[in-house]
Amino acid sequence: MSALLELQDIWVEYGDKIVLERLSIAIAERSFVAVVGASGSGKSTFLRLILGQEAPTRGQVLLGGQPMRAECGADRGVVFQRYSVFPHLTALGNVMFGLECAGAPFTGRLFGASRRAAKETAMAMLAAVGLEHSLHVYPAQMSGGMQQRLAIAQALVKHPRILLLDEPFGALDPGIRLDMHELITRLWQEHGLTIVMVTHDISEAFKLGTRVLAFDKRRHDPQAPHRFGATVTYDLPLDRKTFPPAALVEALGDPDPQPSLLQ
Numbered sequence: 373m374s375a376l377l378e379l380q381d382i383w384v385e386y387g388d389k390i391v392l393e394r395l396s397i398a399i400a401e402r403s404f405v406a407v408v409g410a411s412g413s414g415k416s417t418f419l420r421l422i423l424g425q426e427a428p429t430r431g432q433v434l435l436g437g438q439p440m441r442a443e444c445g446a447d448r449g450v451v452f453q454r455y456s457v458f459p460h461l462t463a464l465g466n467v468m469f470g471l472e473c474a475g476a477p478f479t480g481r482l483f484g485a486s487r488r489a490a491k492e493t494a495m496a497m498l499a500a501v502g503l504e505h506s507l508h509v510y511p512a513q514m515s516g517g518m519q520q521r522l523a524i525a526q527a528l529v530k531h532p533r534i535l536l537l538d539e540p541f542g543a544l545d546p547g548i549r550l551d552m553h554e555l556i557t558r559l560w561q562e563h564g565l566t567i568v569m570v571t572h573d574i575s576e577a578f579k580l581g582t583r584v585l586a587f588d589k590r591r592h593d594p595q596a597p598h599r600f601g602a603t604v605t606y607d608l609p610l611d612r613k614t615f616p617p618a619a620l621v622e623a624l625g626d627p628d629p630q631p632s633l634l635q
């Protein structure tokens with residue numbers, strides 16, 4: 373498989389604080405990369421680099437072999453733990469908004485046949501995430517799971533090359549979370565997506581990912597914790613029956629990685 377995304381010797385520094393150092397990884401097209409690590413280990417910074425919200429201090433990011441500019445592009449979609457959708461728009465309005473902005477960048481409105489086509493595309497996307505009966509519902513009237521389904525539909529409708537998920541299921545109840553695992557796995561397979569997902573839940577990482585990256589510092593200076601940055605300390609390709617290594621579970625303090633979830 374070819375590398376869709378490549379990070380070459382990336383460093384991210386804020387003043388004299390080094391957040392990420394010597395980060396070199398290649399992410400294959402259609403892979404599902406789960407990112408774990410202790411709080412503050414730079415997982416969100418890594419996601420912001422891929423999203424184009426942040427430029428590295430050193431090193432370069434290549435997307436499809438080309439240097440990626442530090443700006444958000446339609447080729448990358450993102451879902452956060454909360455607040456990914458517009459509260460003042462209905463489900464249909466939220467999903468159509470992205471299509472209208474892409475089709476009419478100045479006015480943000482489509483008319484006639486192109487509007488009808490956008491509406492059909494948006495309705496199909498909402499059906500794909502199980503929201504076909506909630507087209508005219510506002511986010512405030514939805515459960516947390518429905519809001520995340522909507523956020524996924526909104527991110528996917530523009531056919532991004534990479535879908536970035538930042539703790540997307542972290543705020544959901546366990547039962548709803550399992551439904552969302554099924555949904556994202558199905559969409560990943562059906563749409564041939566490349567996914568990078570940050571999660572605090574190590575069993576979720578090992579259940580969903582085809583590869584797990586763990587972020588941590590290789591070097592520590594107790595007198596000056598900011599002197600060294602984090603990097604990828606574990607890079608585990610999975611056959612979906614792999615269990616988290618004991619050292620990784622211990623490092624991340626996972627209370628109980630459930631083997632039943634890892635089948």
Ligand SMILES: Nc1ncnc2c1ncn2[C@@H]1O[C@H](COP(=O)(O)OP(=O)(O)OP(=O)(O)O)[C@@H](O)[C@H]1O
Binds near residue numbers: 386391412414417
């Ligand atoms: N703009 C900034 N200026 C200074 N330091 C920053 C900035 N953004 C992030 N940091 C620091 O970078 C480090 C990594 O932050 P980041 O949010 O990427 O970690 P994380 O692994 O996602 O944490 P969490 O799991 O708690 O969300 C933290 O120490 C944070 O304080």
